[in-house]
Every structure is written in C-alpha cells, then in structure tokens.
Amino acid sequence: MESTTVSEKVNVLIIGSGPAGYTAAIYASRANLKPVLYQGIQPGGQLTITTEVENYPGYAEGVQGPQMMVDFEKQAARMGADIRFGLATKVDFSAQPYKVQIDEEKWIEADSVIIATGASAKWLGLPSEERLNGFGVSACAVCDGFFFRGKEVAIVGAGDTAAEEALYLSKLCTTVHMFIRRSEMRASKVMQDRVVETPNIKVYWNTETEEILGDKTVTGVRIRNNLTQEIQEVPVNGFFVAIGHQPNSDIFKGWLDMDEAGYLKTVPGSTRTNVEGVFAAGDVQDKIYRQAVTAAGSGCMAALDAERYLSAKGLH
Known part of the structure; x- marks a missing residue:
C-alpha cells in the first residue's frame, strides 16, 4: 500500500x-x-x-x-x-x-x-433526458408519480423495478406506455403477468427511446422499433427511467x-x-x-x- x-x-x-x-x-x-x-x-x-x-x-x-x-x-x-x-x-x-x-x-x-x-440512478444518456430531469423526467415513480395523476406517462425498463413502478403508475395515470428493448422482460414471471394483465399498461416490445420531446416540460417521446425501424411519437406528460x-x-x-x-x-x-x-x-x-x-x-x-x-x- x-x-x-x-x-x-x-x-x-x-x-x-x-x-x-x-x-x-x-x-x-x-x-x-x-x-x-x-x-x-x-x-x-x-x-x-x-x-x-x-x-x-x-x-x-x-x-x-x-x-x-x-x-x-x-x-x-x-x-x-x-x-x-x-x-x-x-x-x-x-x-x-x-x-x-x-x-x-x-x-x-x-x-x-x-x-x-x-x-x-442509471440513465439512458439522452441530452433531452438530462435537460428535462425534474421537469417530467424522473427515476423514481414512488417519489414523483403523484404529480402525474390522471395523465399519460411512459416508463422504460424491463426488470422487477420497472414492472413494480409501471404497476404503481397504473393506479395513478390514465395510460402507462412501457418501452422494452427486447422481445421479453427480465422481471419475474409473476410481475410480468401483472403488467400484461393491467389494462392501462401498454407494452411496446423491441423498442428504443430515441428522444424525449418537450421544451420546458415533457410533452412526448419518440421511439423506434428495433425490428421494423418504424419511428413513432407518443404524447406523454411524464417519462420514468427504471433501468436500475x-x-x-x-x-x-x-x-x-x-x-x-x-x-x-x-x-x-x-x-x-x-x-x-x-x-x-x-x-x-x-x-x-x-x-x-x-x-x-x-x-x-x-x-x-x-x-x-x-x-x-x-x-x-
């Protein structure tokens, strides 16, 4: 030493x-x-x-x-x-x-x-994610989900934490758009089943987040399908990162x-x-x-x- x-x-x-x-x-x-x-x-x-x-x-x-x-x-x-x-x-x-x-x-x-x-918190590394952090972008659904009651939100992640946070948000928000990079989740089977069975959680498989949209606050998210390369914009007020x-x-x-x-x-x-x-x-x-x-x-x-x-x- x-x-x-x-x-x-x-x-x-x-x-x-x-x-x-x-x-x-x-x-x-x-x-x-x-x-x-x-x-x-x-x-x-x-x-x-x-x-x-x-x-x-x-x-x-x-x-x-x-x-x-x-x-x-x-x-x-x-x-x-x-x-x-x-x-x-x-x-x-x-x-x-x-x-x-x-x-x-x-x-x-x-x-x-x-x-x-x-x-x-681990982040995706997007400039828009950093710029809008605290203005609609969050890494803690339990902390910040309350502010999006009655609104549409997105969450990225595929593990148990992401599944838990998506379910938590589903009780507060009208729709939870869940983006998963692969064709399967890493979460335990019971958590996966709960997510799939929750009517207001919409799962997007093979999906990458390209950009979080919005000037002063989050207004939407641009996503890309890994298989088809199709680009789509989803209007949301909140964007939650749950990748660990x-x-x-x-x-x-x-x-x-x-x-x-x-x-x-x-x-x-x-x-x-x-x-x-x-x-x-x-x-x-x-x-x-x-x-x-x-x-x-x-x-x-x-x-x-x-x-x-x-x-x-x-x-x-």
Whole structure:
C-alpha cells in the first residue's frame, strides 16, 4: 500500500451527505461523538435532483428536494457536526484506526466509519433526458408519480423495478406506455403477468427511446422499433427511467462484503458491515425501499450502532 501520511484523527467519520449521512451526523453529534462528515461529489445526494418532495413526514406543504437537504445540513451543523466538502477516494480498513483518503491527497484516521454514499440512478444518456430531469423526467415513480395523476406517462425498463413502478403508475395515470428493448422482460414471471394483465399498461416490445420531446416540460417521446425501424411519437406528460441504480461503493471493493450488484451487505437488523466499526446506511445498502425516510432511519441506526461500538471498545 502506498504511504498514508495521516493528517488528522477523528472519532466518527461519515462519508456521504444525503438523508442517511446527515441523520447519522445529527445523532452522532448529540451523542458527543464529534463526527466529521464529508459531503462527497453530490452534496445532498439524489434529493438534489428531485423537485417536489411530498412524502417526507413533517413537511405538510411539501418541500423542494434541495431545500430539504439544506434543512438537514443546517440541523446537523447546529448539533455540532463538522461538515466538509470533499470526496472519499480510497480506504484502508486493514487495521484500526481505519484510514480514509479524501480528494486523492489527504488521509484521515477514524475509530469508526459510517458509509452513506448512496446510489445513483442509471440513465439512458439522452441530452433531452438530462435537460428535462425534474421537469417530467424522473427515476423514481414512488417519489414523483403523484404529480402525474390522471395523465399519460411512459416508463422504460424491463426488470422487477420497472414492472413494480409501471404497476404503481397504473393506479395513478390514465395510460402507462412501457418501452422494452427486447422481445421479453427480465422481471419475474409473476410481475410480468401483472403488467400484461393491467389494462392501462401498454407494452411496446423491441423498442428504443430515441428522444424525449418537450421544451420546458415533457410533452412526448419518440421511439423506434428495433425490428421494423418504424419511428413513432407518443404524447406523454411524464417519462420514468427504471433501468436500475448503481450503488456508490466502488472504493470499498475488496474491503467490505457486497452483493452481485455492489450494494454493501449489513447484518440484518443493524447497519454493521463485515468490518467491525464500519457501518453502512441508506441507499448504498438498501436496494429495496430507497426512500428518503428509510435512509434517514438507517442513518439514525448507524450512529447508534457506532456509539455502542465505541463505548464497548472504550473509545468513547
């Protein structure tokens, strides 16, 4: 391993700044653990690319995603968390205290580490998708489907998540146009059957999305049939991308146990990883729920787990 000249030693190091990271910082601060939190490449996480959040308890009128993350950050700072810009770029969990490299230059030692690096939605890579993100384009039907009640929407994807989201949208929207690249779905048979049997889900097989249409908001989508090369425009108000998420866990490869998709494995009922004193919270270890409120809950768990660990070790 390259030389790791350590410039600082901390009690609890929190990596990531979405609901999980900030909630962990709030709890760890209140336990007098003096946490240091590095915000990562996208301070606030996925909520900063979400517009209206209406399903987080306590915001009776709803709240903009970025504003909600500002509120979380302010609360963590008021409790005494040391919140910093910076990206964790490498870790060394071979011996305690653990070492974490920030911005490829500075190394920090920590008695315990809370990983809250989240996950990133996979996108199709269309310029129109990026331009209209938050203005009719979304990667979360549960978050944003509500805004398209009584309207027509499109969804792209072929796995269980896409099937679940299509079914969720079918209860809110008049028609759900589902675009599938191949002649079959990857989803489990029971989910496929449900999709096919739902009258207001229209499945388009062998279909690629060419372009999302609209100036300021989504007005439609241009699709191409892979077999016939026929081009078609479908008028819709919303476009949902459900081709999966990628957990932000690359720097932990070789150190922490992961599933085949890269999600960190935690001991059920806890946030403990296979390395003692290293905890994981939020979407980096949760591919099932992926909600702000569940991420915040697991951030609370991680801080409590870290406090108990440090106490048992006589480090707090």
